[in-house]
Amino acid sequence: MKKCTPDSDFLRQFNIVPLFDNKQCWVAYDTPGWAIAFVLAESDCCELVISIKTKKEIRDEITKSFPAKSSAADVIFEAGKKPDLNVLLEEPIYEGTQIDFDDEAPVIKMINAILLEANQREASDVHFEPYENNSVVRFRVDGILIDIAHPPRSLHSALISRIKILGQLDIAEKRLPQDGRMSIRLDEEVLDIRISTLPTGVGERAVLRLLDKKTSGFLLSDLGMTPVVKKSYEESISRSHGIVLVTGPTGSGKTTTLYASLEKLNAKETNIMTVEDPVEFELNGISQTQVQSKIGLNFANVLRAILRQDPDVIMIGEIRDLETAKIAVQASLTGHLVLATLHTNDSVSAIVRLVDMGIEPYLLSSTLNGVLAQRLVRKICIFCQNKMSKVTNCEKCNFSGFKGRTGIYEFFQINNEIRASIKDSNDPNLLRQTAMKFGMNSLFNEGERLVSEKITSMEEINRVISLVEEQN
Numbered sequence: 001m002k003k004c005t006p007d008s009d010f011l012r013q014f015n016i017v018p019l020f021d022n023k024q025c026w027v028a029y030d031t032p033g034w035a036i037a038f039v040l041a042e043s044d045c046c047e048l049v050i051s052i053k054t055k056k057e058i059r060d061e062i063t064k065s066f067p068a069k070s071s072a073a074d075v076i077f078e079a080g081k082k083p084d085l086n087v088l089l090e091e092p093i094y095e096g097t098q099i100d101f102d103d104e105a106p107v108i109k110m111i112n113a114i115l116l117e118a119n120q121r122e123a124s125d126v127h128f129e130p131y132e133n134n135s136v137v138r139f140r141v142d143g144i145l146i147d148i149a150h151p152p153r154s155l156h157s158a159l160i161s162r163i164k165i166l167g168q169l170d171i172a173e174k175r176l177p178q179d180g181r182m183s184i185r186l187d188e189e190v191l192d193i194r195i196s197t198l199p200t201g202v203g204e205r206a207v208l209r210l211l212d213k214k215t216s217g218f219l220l221s222d223l224g225m226t227p228v229v230k231k232s233y234e235e236s237i238s239r240s241h242g243i244v245l246v247t248g249p250t251g252s253g254k255t256t257t258l259y260a261s262l263e264k265l266n267a268k269e270t271n272i273m274t275v276e277d278p279v280e281f282e283l284n285g286i287s288q289t290q291v292q293s294k295i296g297l298n299f300a301n302v303l304r305a306i307l308r309q310d311p312d313v314i315m316i317g318e319i320r321d322l323e324t325a326k327i328a329v330q331a332s333l334t335g336h337l338v339l340a341t342l343h344t345n346d347s348v349s350a351i352v353r354l355v356d357m358g359i360e361p362y363l364l365s366s367t368l369n370g371v372l373a374q375r376l377v378r379k380i381c382i383f384c385q386n387k388m389s390k391v392t393n394c395e396k397c398n399f400s401g402f403k404g405r406t407g408i409y410e411f412f413q414i415n416n417e418i419r420a421s422i423k424d425s426n427d428p429n430l431l432r433q434t435a436m437k438f439g440m441n442s443l444f445n446e447g448e449r450l451v452s453e454k455i456t457s458m459e460e461i462n463r464v465i466s467l468v469e470e471q472n
Helices: 008-014 033-042 055-065 072-081 106-120 153-166 227-237 254-265 299-306 322-333 349-357 361-367 416-424 428-437 443-452 458-464 467-471
Strands: 016-019 024-027 049-052 125-130 135-141 144-149 178-186 189-200 203-212 242-247 272-276 287-290 313-316 337-342 368-380 402-413
Touching (some): 008 016, 008 055, 016 033, 016 055, 024 033, 024 055, 106 125, 106 144, 106 153, 106 178, 106 189, 106 203, 125 153, 153 178, 153 189, 153 203, 227 242, 227 254, 227 368, 227 402, 242 322, 254 272, 254 313, 254 337, 272 299, 299 313, 313 322, 322 337, 322 349, 322 361, 337 349, 349 361, 349 368, 361 368, 361 416, 368 443, 368 458, 402 443, 443 458
Parallel strands (some): 242 337, 242 368, 272 287, 313 337
Antiparallel strands (some): 016 024, 125 135, 125 203, 135 144, 178 189, 189 203
């Protein structure tokens, strides 16, 4: 791309970028006409064809052409050479505030650059990790942690302090973990960021969870379910009462599945209420409550209160203890549909887990509608199609060979024969055999299907679903 007179700030502000090689000028639907004319005139090229693109496509192209502003590593390197921390304790960034690079404070520049690059790389988490002799910033992209930068160890405490200020946390408290939240505006996108700090032997570490507030709805059809699984799952959540469980490890997309389920059920005639820790996305038309353990507002207490609010559908962020499990079962017995998550390796293990907690098998057999186990696997990059090598020359996938993720699902639908098996025995092998007899596909088999369709690799399936899990 030829560099024109308007700088990158101007191009970002008005969402416009001339591409001389392609003889095009990319603009957004709301780019002012005068800005287009100005860029074309200053570029001394008025023959470019105007092409409407999304703002994300334009921002990505600008970032590629002006890497200096998007590289967190470069900003950190420059800031580390001349640390000026006197302005660190400035006013925090409040919700909706646009972050930029105008502030000369090195630490502020570093945090802004890191957040901007994390958003551009579609990272889900940002890690600030201290070690004895250095500090590391890492992004989690498509479920994999990658090193981004190594700030000077002397600046780590200042970085953590700045993060605490943004999250309105206590910067003087370094002995206890803290949780906070902030919202920032990056170009036209608003990010909701959860902050968690944790003291270690060599300093505090922080993890930032990035949540895109512009995410437009949650649809079951977008999750990657097979038509058979989707149909069976929708049948289970369409019943007026009973329990539907979603299981899997942390980061497997359980909350997204539950949100998509609530969007499917959301209607003016239905009273839907949730109890979560924390509330990750705000859903229109749904009452969401966040637990507050410090004041005794736990899952069980919130559930008791919700049952007095005349709900039709209840979503429980996680069943963690016997008390919560008992209330969930009782709610389903009294005519409520209950959706909840549970940490187990597969769908059948959820039965065993609840029985071990203390729930009677006969209660499970009469209340359980189905159990969905899921994982997220990386998809082979469509730009390089490199299925064999771990390292590629493709910038689109960050040289990994993978770009984006899709879900694999195992749905354990409860019928009369399975209800009898649950009531008589909670043997997982017997339950799995019965479920397979009625057409349930295992997670591993679903993974093999994706491999055969060249969506992912067997290496990725083995990484996400261990052979031990499959045997169990």
